Amino acid sequence: MALSINDACVNCWACLPLCPSDAITANLDGATHFAIDAKKCTECDGDYASPQCASICPIEGAILDAGGEALNPPGSLTGIPPELLEQAMAEIQAR
Amino acid sequence: MELKVLGQSNSGSAAAPTESGCSKSACGSTSDQMDQLPESIREKVKNHPCYSEEAHHYYARMHVAVAPACNIQCHYCNRKYDCANESRPGVVSELLSPDQAVKKVMAVAANIPQMTVLGVAGPGDPLANPERTFETFRQLTEKAPDIKLCVSTNGLSLPEQVEELSKHNIDHVTITINCVDPEIGAKIYPWVFWQNRRIRGAKGAKILIEQQQKGLEMLIERGILVKVNSVMIPGVNDKHLVEVSKIVKSKGAFLHNVMPLIAEAEHGTFYGVMGQRGPNAKELSALQDECAGDMNMMRHCRQCRADAVGLLGEDRGAEFTLDKIEGMEIDYAAAMEKRAEVHAQIEAHRAEQAAEAAAEDANPLGDLPADLRPVLMAVATQGQGIVNQHFGHAKEFLVYEASPAGVRFIGHRKAEQYCSGDDTCGEGESTLDITIRSLEGCEAVICSKVGYSPWEKLEAAGIIPNGEYAMEPIEDAVVGVYRGMYESGALSEASGQLIA
Ligand code: SF4
Ligand code: SF4
Numbered sequence: 117m118a119l120s121i122n123d124a125c126v127n128c129w130a131c132l133p134l135c136p137s138d139a140i141t142a143n144l145d146g147a148t149h150f151a152i153d154a155k156k157c158t159e160c161d162g163d164y165a166s167p168q169c170a171s172i173c174p175i176e177g178a179i180l181d182a183g184g185e186a187l188n189p190p191g192s193l194t195g196i197p198p199e200l201l202e203q204a205m206a207e208i209q210a211r
Numbered sequence: 212m213e214l215k216v217l218g219q220s221n222s223g224s225a226a227a228p229t230e231s232g233c234s235k236s237a238c239g240s241t242s243d244q245m246d247q248l249p250e251s252i253r254e255k256v257k258n259h260p261c262y263s264e265e266a267h268h269y270y271a272r273m274h275v276a277v278a279p280a281c282n283i284q285c286h287y288c289n290r291k292y293d294c295a296n297e298s299r300p301g302v303v304s305e306l307l308s309p310d311q312a313v314k315k316v317m318a319v320a321a322n323i324p325q326m327t328v329l330g331v332a333g334p335g336d337p338l339a340n341p342e343r344t345f346e347t348f349r350q351l352t353e354k355a356p357d358i359k360l361c362v363s364t365n366g367l368s369l370p371e372q373v374e375e376l377s378k379h380n381i382d383h384v385t386i387t388i389n390c391v392d393p394e395i396g397a398k399i400y401p402w403v404f405w406q407n408r409r410i411r412g413a414k415g416a417k418i419l420i421e422q423q424q425k426g427l428e429m430l431i432e433r434g435i436l437v438k439v440n441s442v443m444i445p446g447v448n449d450k451h452l453v454e455v456s457k458i459v460k461s462k463g464a465f466l467h468n469v470m471p472l473i474a475e476a477e478h479g480t481f482y483g484v485m486g487q488r489g490p491n492a493k494e495l496s497a498l499q500d501e502c503a504g505d506m507n508m509m510r511h512c513r514q515c516r517a518d519a520v521g522l523l524g525e526d527r528g529a530e531f532t533l534d535k536i537e538g539m540e541i542d543y544a545a546a547m548e549k550r551a552e553v554h555a556q557i558e559a560h561r562a563e564q565a566a567e568a569a570a571e572d573a574n575p576l577g578d579l580p581a582d583l584r585p586v587l588m589a590v591a592t593q594g595q596g597i598v599n600q601h602f603g604h605a606k607e608f609l610v611y612e613a614s615p616a617g618v619r620f621i622g623h624r625k626a627e628q629y630c631s632g633d634d635t636c637g638e639g640e641s642t643l644d645i646t647i648r649s650l651e652g653c654e655a656v657i658c659s660k661v662g663y664s665p666w667e668k669l670e671a672a673g674i675i676p677n678g679e680y681a682m683e684p685i686e687d688a689v690v691g692v693y694r695g696m697y698e699s700g701a702l703s704e705a706s707g708q709l710i711a
Pocket of ligand 1: 138
């Protein structure tokens with residue numbers, strides 16, 4: 117039972133000080149993003165009603181549950197409908 | 212390293228920063244902005260380049276990016292974005308540890324004696340990173356006591372940090388307040404992180420608003436100066452900001468700075484992607500005027516980058532990257548003496564300017580009929596308060612209002628530079644169109660020279676180009692053009708472009 121962080125992470129440090137299990141490490145030693153130590157992560161069970169890292173992380177898709185599903189799926193934090201974002205980005209790339 | 216010294220232009224250097232300038236009296240001693248403040252506050256802000264329109268010609272500020280984390284999401288911000296070409300607030304390229312930040316500040320202070328203010332403003336929220344922010348302040352208070360500290364915050368954690376803030380002897384805090392109504396807040400802030408939970412919509416916005424207002428009151432109680440920033444978002448909070456202005460003033464904020472929303476799809480922000488537009492210069496100016504009836508408004512803010520270094524409108528950050536400061540030997544005790552000397556020179560110069568302005572005829576347009584309509588004029592300048600820039604070279608224009616009540620500085624308009632350097636200026640018509648659009652509401656543009664083709668286009672857009680005042684003081688030029696308009700009868704015609 118542990119969460120993980122993928123390379124969508126922007127290294128904003130928001131999650132690290134909140135972790136009750138001291139499971140999060142910064143982008144040290146050449147790592148390009150933050151990481152969760154699966155052995156330490158408790159998913160905040162017993163400490164908080166919701167996993168703290170996933171509750172403050174501003175980046176959609178950066179934090180995954182044990183099954184690899186994004187806890188903050190596209191559109192859930194910014195409110196931008198994913199199709200619109202894709203469309204806008206495609207238009208910009210086509211310029 | 213070349214230092215920018217008072218009264219000396221460094222246009223000889225290729226890397227020279229763009230000097231921003233406006234007429235000494237129009238933007239300084241006769242400015243209505245500072246004059247309305249109580250003496251105690253005026254004393255505190257008079258050397259602050261971000262708060263005093265006149266001081267920004269002489270003093271510099273810098274920001275360090277030590278605070279990466281944020282505790283709210285705003286619809287005009289994208290936490291993924293990090294681009295050196297960006298110039299929106301809150302976007303930075305180099306995250307520093309407190310130790311690195313302190314080193315950088317001392318390196319800059321030793322090399323740019325005009326640097327008087329250090330701000331922590333991002334890329335996240337300084338108070339959502341209290342250890343990093345306060346460690347930076349603690350070290351600087353000790354090692355560089357001649358630097359003023361200031362901090363900008365969204366206000367969510369402000370009440371719990373006020374005590375700590377007052378310990379660090381920080382006398383300037385900027386709170387970004389975009390609304391006082393949770394329903395409007397829900398259209399600006401999709402969520403806040405509060406008491407270990409992500410809280411969405413109006414409920415989250417309500418918490419943020421309450422914390423902002425409480426924090427504002429607590430700072431005022433402790434005698435800490437508070438400036439309020441607001442982002443003007445047409446159709447969302449534009450009308451509402453008049454109420455915000457009233458409320459924050461009644462609580463004791465000393466300045467309200469209304470900034471335009473900057474939203475482009477390529478920023479990947481909610482507003483950018485959803486096609487929310489920013490205000491045009493005329494709308495912004497009208498709102499600033501409406502709020503100004505209530506309190507001191509700041510009009511010269513150029514929304515500097517959160518890691519900017521230098522005088523307002525310039526960025527010398529490239530001279531002070533981490534590897535460059537690593538190699539610098541800094542004798543701060545010696546630097547502090549030098550700084551004190553430079554500050555004394557600046558003060559002597561400013562006192563002279565103020566005395567000159569007082570000695571001059573108080574209102575050079577006072578003899579005209581009082582009911583003439585006011586006229587906005589754009590001026591191209593490279594600084595020193597004179598008309599000394601070619602229309603096609605101007606990166607920005609200073610806008611002045613002339614009326615029988617006198618000349619007053621209104622604000623800045625950014626230009627698209629369409630001229631690549633030679634004097635012919637015949638190409639790049641489309642950027643010219645953009646520039647002309649940015650000058651909307653102005654009836655004249657005063658510069659040292661204008662090319663033939665922009666001249667025609669300007670005239671067609673109802674903006675009269677004027678190149679007759681090259682190398683003359685801005686105020687004299689504005690007065691001259693206004694008189695010319697009066698004498699030719701242009702002021703008796705009704706104008707649809709009048710801004711109240
Ligand atoms: S879920 Fe909780 S315990 Fe696990 S890494 Fe995130 S904050 Fe730490
Ligand atoms: S909060 Fe999200 S983006 Fe920020 S460091 Fe943690 S995982 Fe990365």
